[in-house]
Amino acid sequence: MMKAMVLESYGKINDSSLNLRNVDIPKPGKHELLVKVNFSGVCHTDLHVIEKELPMEKLPIVPGHQIAGIVAELGSQVRNFEKGDRVGVTWLNSTCGKCEFCRSGKENLCENARFTGYSVNGGFAEYLLVDNDFAFKIPDEFDDEHAAPLFCAGIIGYRAFKLANLQKNQTLAIFGFGASGHIIAQIAEYFENELLVFTRSKEHQKLAKKYGAVWTGEPYEEPIEKADAVIITAPVGELVIEALNNTKRGGRVAIQDIYMSNIPPIDYNKLLYYERWIGSVTNYTRKDAKEFLHLASEIPIKTQIKRFRLEDANKALVMLKSGRIEGAGVLKI
Ligand SMILES: [Zn+2]
Ligand SMILES: [Zn+2]
Structure with a gap:
């Protein structure tokens, strides 16, 4: 079992929007990674999910889509990662690879994309799953808490x-x-x-x-x-x-x-x-993500963060909505 902050009904953000629950640790499919989450950033998109300002309905759901963690388990067909690798997970959890947008280098517009913390469970939890093609190695220049905001805000x-x-x-x-x-x-x-x-x-x-x-x-x-x-x-x-x-x-x-x-x-x-x-601006492509991570190490980008506990996800989101976080808010899982 693992701890997760779960959205069970939509509504304006408040101190009890997300509930702390014990849920099963998911099992990776053939092409998936099971990632142990260390830090998970909070984002305005999490608020839009919780307040039902986005079209898709999927409950219960674990929000959170800017994640720094380590690979805990691999699907049987995964060749590009090993257990223990430091990885970042973002909003795009997978794309179909087949639609006209995926085939023309515009996977950010994929019609069948799955989204972390919106259509599949996200990072306000101890573990999550991601397609192995949509996890990114965290550059050595960044520790996990400063890396997490790179994966959406960045x-x-x-x-x-x-x-x-x-x-x-x-x-x-x-x-x-x-x-x-x-x-x-x-x-x-x-x-x-x-x-x-x-x-x-x-x-x-x-x-x-x-x-x-x-x-x-x-x-x-x-x-x-x-x-x-x-x-x-x-x-x-x-x-x-x-x-x-x-x-x-x-x-x-x-x-x-x-x-x-x-x-x-x-x-x-x-x-x-x-x-x-x-x-x-709609999502991003894997090419954007790789270019950006390279650039972020080269600059190097320094993220300013404010830490919260996983249990305080609601508090972090309330503060985010009212503009009271300077820089990026991250949950320590
Ligand atoms: Zn975001
Ligand atoms: Zn597609």
């Missing part, structure tokens, strides 16, 4: 940064400065991009300054300059208007949320014309 942030398509010395603006924001800031600095950060939280503004922002302010304040690209990390539709307002001609707005409230009407002539682009 990888998704990296894909958003790529879609933002910045050249050296251009200016990036980030809306929201949580786990992902503080990692994107370090990528932007590495590629010599100037950084503007919009966030309501004074603490997050302070943190953004520490990570190199040349300007910080609230979402409706006027920054010192317009940005060449904007990444939105908060699930608030109005921010798309604000982002376009602060984007130069030809600039891009990348939205990295899995869920967002409705976007108000967009004034085409004022906000979108002059070849401004808006796009969403």
Whole structure:
């Protein structure tokens, strides 16, 4: 048996959303790894799952999808890992490998993907299963607690940064400065991009300054300059208007949320014309993950973490929702 924090009914996050249960340790299928979880990050997507803002229904479910742990058991056909390997597990738990998206290098859009902590049990537990092709070796530069946030906040942030398509010395603006924001800031600095950060939280503004922002302010304040690209990390539709307002001609707005409230009407002539682009970031490919982990070691990215116990997952999620975690929250399992 193992301990797990289990979601048994949907609803607004509170101190008893997830319940501590003893459940069976799962057995790996032929191509799966059983991973012993050491640290598991909390993410806004966990809140969207719990609060039923995503379409799929699957209960009971163990949330959690940014995991650092070790391989405890291997399926009979697994050749690329050994017991004891340090591995990270992410949101994509497997893809089908057969659909038109998988076949054309866009497995992030797979129609039959399975998702850790949403369609299959995730990392708020002592063990979880993952397809052996969707586990990643943790670079030696990182201990487990600092590695865990790399596996969602980091990888998704990296894909958003790529879609933002910045050249050296251009200016990036980030809306929201949580786990992902503080990692994107370090990528932007590495590629010599100037950084503007919009966030309501004074603490997050302070943190953004520490990570190199040349300007910080609230979402409706006027920054010192317009940005060449904007990444939105908060699930608030109005921010798309604000982002376009602060984007130069030809600039891009990348939205990295899995869920967002409705976007108000967009004034085409004022906000979108002059070849401004808006796009969403959906999952990531294994290629993104490998590129990012390599880059993270090279920079090297330093994640700022706040530790919680597994039993305190609800508390961590409540704090995340109200913007009271600086950097990334991780559960010690
Ligand atoms: Zn996530
Ligand atoms: Zn597919």
